[in-house]
Amino acid sequence: MERVILNSLKDTEKFAKKIAKTFVGGEVVLLSGDLGAGKTTLTKYILKSLGVKDDVSSPTFTIMKEYKGKKFDIYHFDMYRLSSGVEAQEFGLEDYIYSGSDKSIVFIEWAENIKDILKGEFLKIEIKLLDNNVRELFVKRESFV
Numbered sequence: 001m002e003r004v005i006l007n008s009l010k011d012t013e014k015f016a017k018k019i020a021k022t023f024v025g026g027e028v029v030l031l032s033g034d035l036g037a038g039k040t041t042l043t044k045y046i047l048k049s050l051g052v053k054d055d056v057s058s059p060t061f062t063i064m065k066e067y068k069g070k071k072f073d074i075y076h077f078d079m080y081r082l083s084s085g086v087e088a089q090e091f092g093l094e095d096y097i098y099s100g101s102d103k104s105i106v107f108i109e110w111a112e113n114i115k116d117i118l119k120g121e122f123l124k125i126e127i128k129l130l131d132n133n134v135r136e137l138f139v140k141r142e143s144f145v
């Protein structure tokens with residue numbers, strides 16, 4: 001597990017670049033942390049690093065937004081309004097997560113709401129907002145069976 005401290009948006013951008021460079025395709029990134037922790041903001045910067053030119057905004061109301069990066073098709077989910085994995089299945093989430101495609105990268109905010117259906121390997125990023133705009137990140141690979 002890696003622990004990272006972010007003191008500013010600049011730090012977030014730097015960290016996003018570093019993470020984006022490690023992607024080979026097929027990654028599923030789970031973002032957890034309270035409302036306002038910075039999940040969407042971090043995702044925005046990672047997408048920017050992956051070559052997404054469009055504005056990235058929170059998919060809270062649409063559940064999913066799709067982007068084209070330089071190398072990857074990117075799917076950004078927000079499960080805030082869902083209360084079980086079944087609802088995500090109805091949405092077709094598994095087609096995105098288990099596509100087996102090395103052309104896609106999936107980001108899921110509030111994945112804890114649907115964890116009953118998550119199986120396989122994930123990159124988990126947990127964000128905690130400490131005092132004075134300082135953010136603490138825990139990054140780890142996680143597998144659910």
Ligand SMILES: Nc1ncnc2c1ncn2[C@@H]1O[C@H](COP(=O)(O)OP(=O)(O)O)[C@@H](O)[C@H]1O
Binds near residue numbers: 035040135
């Ligand atoms: N690293 C950061 N430094 C300063 N402000 C940040 C940082 N990350 C997020 N914010 C700010 O916090 C607010 C909430 O962020 P957001 O990414 O929408 O949170 P979440 O998706 O976790 O609910 C936004 O106004 C955003 O600009």
Ligand SMILES: [Mg+2]
Binds near residue numbers: 039041078109
């Ligand atoms: Mg968000």
